[in-house]
Amino acid sequence: MIKNYFTYYSQKYASKWLVLVIDLVSVVTTFLLAYLIRFNFTLDFDKKQLLVQVPITLFIASVSFLSIGSYKSVIRHTGLTDVINLFKSVTLMTFMAVFLVVSNRIIELIPGFTIPLSIIVMHALLSFMVLSASRFLFKALYRYVKCRFITSKKILIYGAGDSGLVTYNALVNNVKTRFEVLAFIDDNEKKVGKKINGVPVLSFKEISLAYLKINQIEEIVVATQHLDTSKLISLIDSLIDSKVKITKVPPIEKWINGELNTSQIKTVQIEDLLGRAPIQIENPNLLNEFRGETIVITGAAGSIGSELVLQLSHFDTKHLVLIDQAESPLYDLQQELHRKGKYNFTTIVADIRDGLRIDGIFQEFKPTMVFHAAAYKHVPLMEASPYESIKINVNGTKILADISSRYNVKKFVFISTDKAVNPTSVMGATKRLAEMYISCLQKESKTKFITTRFGNVLGSNGSVIPLFKKQIENGGPLTLTHKDITRYFMTIPEASQLVLEAGTMGKGGEIFIFDMGDSVKIYYLALNMIKLSGLRYPEDIDIQITGLRPGEKLYEELLANGENTLSTYHKKIMISKTRELDYDKIKSDIEALCITNRFQNNNIVLKMKQLIPEYKSNNSDYEKFDKRSKVYKKEQDTVNNQIDKTFINL
Incomplete structure (x- = not known):
């Protein structure tokens, strides 16, 4: 109550006009004080002349204060600038007084008006000191009262x-x-x-x-x-x-x-604790790269897609075609762009698996670039639905890439994941197959197919950070699959910048990866989030270890077995050199996989493992296929050893 009264009255009555009145009173007081000092604190001076001088001094002071505006400052925030303004006001007042006194001696405009120059100088010094001191005194008083009652x-x-x-x-x-x-x-x-x-x-x-x-x-x-x-x-x-x-x-x-x-x-924010400096990309070529282009973005309403759209909207593009099958998020993105004054775009609700629909969109808008962000990404869900994962992540990419090639799109940028590296899950394997397919297509197409591969994105839909935040809001516990699990992280803007940069520097066939620094231990991430929320572990919020989910890795990799990197002009961006593929066979096998019956999940996974030798399931029902292949390989090795021994004996 006291705080509210104090704030209210200080703001209502400590107006600039009250400050002006106090300043003028101070000027008159110091003028009288200057007279007393000049005459040794006696009254041996002309009182009648003083009665003429005071109103004129008051008028001069008013003109100087109104001209400079020193009375307009907020007194409780007095600083160096306010003192400088006071100095300007006093200086102007002094020059005006001197000018009026000298002029009156030459041409007597005001009978009997004269002020000794020594008094004018003393008055200037005293006025500046008193006016400055009064402001700082009020400032100190304000803080004192505030300290007492707040x-x-x-x-x-x-x-x-x-x-x-x-x-x-x-x-x-x-x-x-x-x-x-x-x-x-x-x-x-x-x-x-x-x-x-x-x-x-x-x-x-x-x-x-x-x-x-x-x-x-x-x-x-x-x-x-x-x-x-x-x-x-x-x-x-x-x-x-x-x-x-x-x-x-x-x-x-x-x-x-x-x-x-x-x-x-x-x-x-948890983004401040990534363990590395934020990756900055400042490439002036981006302006020229996207100028006048008609760009299709799939998965436009997703975490990466929407940020990609927002960043592209700042470039001088001809038109943006935003495709997503999620109606409500796409509508939200549309409204956000309108709020920002962006209108050179079209939002389309469509499924990338519908070849006729996608072909119609390309025929209508004739895009010159494609950014493909649409995908199923949740590892446990895709582990239970290999057919659905193949439909979107592989067949959807295949349809979009084929149509892009047919319409001679200049560049096709595919957004992949580090889970495609030595995959242990269906989701990771499907993303790797998509990478392989567009690599095969590169050999026979004029379109430049480019892949970007990066780790987990902070704050993206379904990622660990929003999950932990929600669990903290609900009072815990935080659920963690394994205490030693680690992940690479980047922010959504960083990920989107990588995609745009890849679209600029890519010549076709590359897989771009980031130097993401050290991986982050999720357990420590959870502890820091609890601390940043103002809570304590385990008193306020506990951490519960639930065990690895199907297909989940303990740690992620950015390079697969047999891959190494080439540097680029940006020290944080590298090109992955992948192993050589039998392009014709791989392409036909992937095409055959895309028409697999939905009830053949086991066959789908077996075929994926044949196409991706490094695909080894982890904590999944499909581990049995890896074990079977190991047993078969062991039996074959035993037979081969026996044959070798027979030949040696002969």
């Missing part, structure tokens, strides 16, 4: 540089919440031990759990713009047993009009 939130700021200082000012000047900054944390030993605005600078080593508890620290704001990811992870790990919240200041380019607002300080 509960403070004790925080630390990580980073004692320029960004840290801006963060400090934004926090201490916040109207709604009182922040008490107890210390800065900095890794620069030259800054440690010093003070900024009276606040000490400490090293990271000094921030112990005991320090946090004694000082009742509630939050640490990471203000530095260049904090190493490993340092951030180390900070979170060191606070795992405390209730201290960790927040982060956004990049400078995202500040509002170059100024930081406390509402922009957000909780550290």
